[in-house]
Amino acid sequence: MALIGTASVEALQPEALARGEADRPHSAVVRFGPDKPLSLDAGGVLTPFQIAYQTYGTLNAARSNAILLCHALSGDQHAANVHPVTGKPGWWETLVGPGKPIDTDRFFVICSNVLGGCMGTTGPSSADGKGKIYGLDLPVVTIGDMVRAQAMLIDHLGIEKLLAVVGGSMGGMQVLQWAASYPDRVFAAMPIATAARHSAQNIAFHEVGRQAIMADPDWRGGAYLAESTSPRRGLAVARMAAHITYMSDSSLHRKFGRRLQDREGRTFSFDADFQVESYLRHQGEAFVDRFDANSYLYVTRAMDYFDLAADYGGVLAKAFRGTATRFCLVSFTTDWLFPTADSRAVVHALNAAGASVSFAEIESDKGHDAFLLEEPEFFAITRGFLDAAARTVGVP
The missing domain is CATH 3.40.50.1820 (Alpha/Beta hydrolase fold, catalytic domain)
Structure with missing residues (x-):
């Protein structure tokens, strides 16, 4: 919606x-x-x-x-x-x-x-x-x-x-x-x-985010609202990638390091073993509740053209x-x-x-x-x- x-x-x-x-x-x-x-x-x-x-x-x-x-x-x-x-x-x-x-x-x-x-x-x-x-x-x-x-x-x-x-x-x-x-x-x-x-680097990061949104099957060529769906997974990934650029290596290390998330050891799976993984997933999930995927395309493009x-x-x-x-x-x-x-x-x-x-x-x-x-x-x-x-x- x-x-x-x-x-x-x-x-x-x-x-x-x-x-x-x-x-x-x-x-x-x-x-x-x-x-x-x-x-x-x-x-x-x-x-x-x-x-x-x-x-x-x-x-x-x-x-x-x-x-x-x-x-x-x-x-x-x-x-x-x-x-x-x-x-x-x-x-x-x-x-x-x-x-x-x-x-x-x-x-x-x-x-x-x-x-x-x-x-x-x-x-x-x-x-x-x-x-x-x-x-x-x-x-x-x-x-x-x-x-x-x-x-x-x-x-x-x-x-x-x-x-x-x-x-x-x-x-x-x-x-x-x-x-x-x-x-x-x-x-x-x-x-x-x-x-x-x-910069070219920033345009590149934005393109990764846009492609994540557009690759989500629920994007529906941008017509997802008319079809009562939402590309939540793609938008969440876009937000995760962007959020990494907002932080520094030292701030990520200070906040998370290599600490595990609510577990004693590695699971040897693709679950969120590390705190930083869990943090990024949370950032992505929270973002989709307040932001429109197509707006993400438009606003990032406006920055690219500046x-x-x-x-x-x-x-x-x-x-x-x-x-x-x-x-x-x-x-x-x-x-x-x-x-x-x-x-x-x-x-x-x-x-x-x-x-x-x-x-x-x-x-x-x-x-x-x-x-x-x-x-x-x-x-x-x-x-x-x-x-x-x-x-x-x-x-x-």
Whole structure:
């Protein structure tokens, strides 16, 4: 079935924000009709479509304290509230909330499910304008498409300029796209554990995951929802393979080593003898309960196609020429999915463009997932960067 969460069918109206009615987490969906089509990089337009989003905190009278969070591949709009499907805390609840580095007592925080997703924003599990499930008939979407849709949401909320756009991994790609496409609408940008283009190695890992899904007999050529089935095994394997890339060798060794799972000795079978095997199987099984297999195809493809410099004659610095946006980039020492070299390449391009940029490489053994976990230095950098941005624009 389509994995659409508990978001309200009503959009949170700008006048409600001004009255301070968004002081608690608020789920909403905004629908855009034929009068507001979304132009796609693949050609043509998407209409009608909708965006599901979550807000935290209150928009101030000057509408100057809004921060947009951009989620990673497996994330969604539920960044800092209990997830309606899993019942678990939001993916960034360590960073976002009252008194936390992204302080919802101070900032109005917005997080939307990306285009192509499966938690209420239009994706392959959504119905088209005639009531038919899209499946693979949905045009392939890009990071640029996702950001244009987000900009329409920000317009709907009556926000002219964002205090900051913040995100890691695929979310960091969106941050870079925001800064390039809408420099006058972004005061500060924080791309974390990301890159200006996807590497060949990362594309290869994504292809393994996609092939695992498409090789599942229950995928049915992408029409599994119409046939009341689901490629759960293929999606679980895709998630298992991807999850390995989110961790470092040292973090896997620290958590699991070669320890056996609930047994005294080897079974000499293909059961999950090792703890790490059991862990990966659990990750795969849990993922299929909240994520749509076709969305996995679409979102990974969007990451693969991302190459910001390609839109500017192959020169990344041109994407940021003349920008007044402030940047803070963060990488982690054991992140081999988006290594520090990727962040440094963006920093060099920003320096060449004359942008205001700071950069931090954080020592961590947690791999790519470090940006989602409790890292005191990362928390301090985030708080400091956003505090400085807020003071500059007069947000108390």
